[in-house]
Amino acid sequence: MRSRWERPLSRIPRLARKVSAVDEALEANAGYARAFSHAALAPAPSKRLAVITCMDARIDVLAMLGLREGEAHVIRNAGGVITDDEIRSLAISQHLLGTREIMLIQHTDCGMLKITDEELAERLEGSAGVRPDWHAHAIDALDEDVPRQLSKIAASPFIPHTDNLRGFVYAVETGLLREVASTPGG
Numbered sequence: 279m280r281s282r283w284e285r286p287l288s289r290i291p292r293l294a295r296k297v298s299a300v301d302e303a304l305e306a307n308a309g310y311a312r313a314f315s316h317a318a319l320a321p322a323p324s325k326r327l328a329v330i331t332c333m334d335a336r337i338d339v340l341a342m343l344g345l346r347e348g349e350a351h352v353i354r355n356a357g358g359v360i361t362d363d364e365i366r367s368l369a370i371s372q373h374l375l376g377t378r379e380i381m382l383i384q385h386t387d388c389g390m391l392k393i394t395d396e397e398l399a400e401r402l403e404g405s406a407g408v409r410p411d412w413h414a415h416a417i418d419a420l421d422e423d424v425p426r427q428l429s430k431i432a433a434s435p436f437i438p439h440t441d442n443l444r445g446f447v448y449a450v451e452t453g454l455l456r457e458v459a460s461t462p463g464g
């Protein structure tokens with residue numbers, strides 16, 4: 279039996295497509311491209327900065343840090359946590375694209391504060407019939423988790439530049455960053 283994910287696009291009801299956020303995004307992109315002025319930007323971030331943060335929709339990373347296109351790498355996931363894939367991205371960022379400073383930013387009211395790894399695994403198992411072979415990386419307390427994530431970066435042999443490794447909590451209520459940890463000397 280075909281899963282619903284294999285259903286051809288043409289069989290999705292027209293009404294569902296009519297309200298698509300992707301279609302709205304494509305329309306916005308056409309306007310964006312008409313006024314596009316970043317064709318000359320180099321791929322290496324000019325501020326030599328990599329930012330790791332949560333995928334939360336309320337966080338406008340460039341705006342809240344006063345950054346512009348071309349200045350920093352932004353690596354996002356649920357929670358702003360360090361897994362093998364963030365190590366992969368940071369290794370590429372430092373080794374191939376020259377970044378030297380790292381900011382890790384978690385935030386208040388994060389969804390990952392509201393669930394445990396076990397709860398998510400159970401929920402997914404209930405829906406999919408199998409448990410995920412990965413962890414949710416739920417967060418207990420921001421002030422404890424930020425330093426824990428920084429230490430994962432500092433401990434990685436693949437991230438050579440950790441003398442400017444700093445961790446923050448962003449308050450979605452005020453827009454302010456609060457520094458909670460740094461790892462001088464890696």
Ligand code: ZN
Nearest residue numbers: 332334388389
């Ligand atoms: Zn979050």
